[in-house]
Amino acid sequence: QVQLRESGGASVQAGGSLRLACVISNFAMATKCLAWFRQAPGEEREGVAGLRSPGGGTSYADSVKGRFTISQDNANNILYLQMNDLKPEDTAVYYCAARMAALLSAGQSLQRASYKSWGQGTQVTVSS
Numbered sequence: 001q002v003q004l005r006e007s008g009g010a011s012v013q014a015g016g017s018l019r020l021a022c023v024i025s026n027f028a029m030a031t032k033c034l035a036w037f038r039q040a041p042g043e044e045r046e047g048v049a050g051l052r053s054p055g056g057g058t059s060y061a062d063s064v065k066g067r068f069t070i071s072q073d074n075a076n077n078i079l080y081l082q083m084n085d086l087k088p089e090d091t092a093v094y095y096c097a098a099r100m101a102a103l104l105s106a107g108q109s110l111q112r113a114s115y116k117s118w119g120q121g122t123q124v125t126v127s128s
Contacts, residue, residue, distance in 0.1 A: 001117075002024065002025070003024070003025040003026055003117075004025075004117060004119035005022065005023045005119055005120070006022045006096050007020070008122060009094060009122030009124045010124065010125075012124075012126055012127070013126070013127055013128075014088055014126055014127065014128050015085060015086065017082070017083060017086065018124060019080060019081070019082050020080065020083070020094055020096075022034075022078065022079040022096030022119055023076075023077065023078055024077045024078070024079060024096075027100055030054055031053065031101055031102065031103055032053050032098060032099060032101070033050060033051070033052045033098070033103070033108075033115075034050070034053075034070075034072065034097070034099075035047060035051065035070075035097045035098075035110065036048045036049045036070060036079075036095070037095045037097055038090075038093065038094045038124075039093050039095070040091060040092040040093075045095070046110075047061060048060070048061050048064055048068060048081070048094070049061070049064065049069075050104075050106070050109030051072060051079070052103065052106075052109055053072075057106065059106040059109045059110055064083075064090075067083065067084050067085045067086075068082065068083050068084070069081070069082040069084075070082075079096055081094070086126045090124060090126050091125050091126050092123075092124060093121040093122065093123050093124075094123075096119045097115035097117065097119070098116075098117040099114055099116055100116075
């Protein structure tokens, strides 16, 4: 069973940066899709960034394009989300998600229903 554990959430001021990490265990598949989602209080969980393998294609929500970067450390099975120029509206619980043995489209990679494995989340709070 795939296991995911996020870390790196914190409270920062607007304009600051954070890097989230997600350690992924119990899998070894070349074909997969990994993603970061977030959920603010009272809101639906939304896709923030997706990374598809093989190929390394990435997808981003319009609200984070140019500010967030998704990447992976294949050797250590870690998924990262570098977040720059943070805004108060980025405040949310951030989750990593994984879907193994599936090649998703760019659009599918940001849809909650595409994923079967989830982490517990890490809180990001951005103050103005």
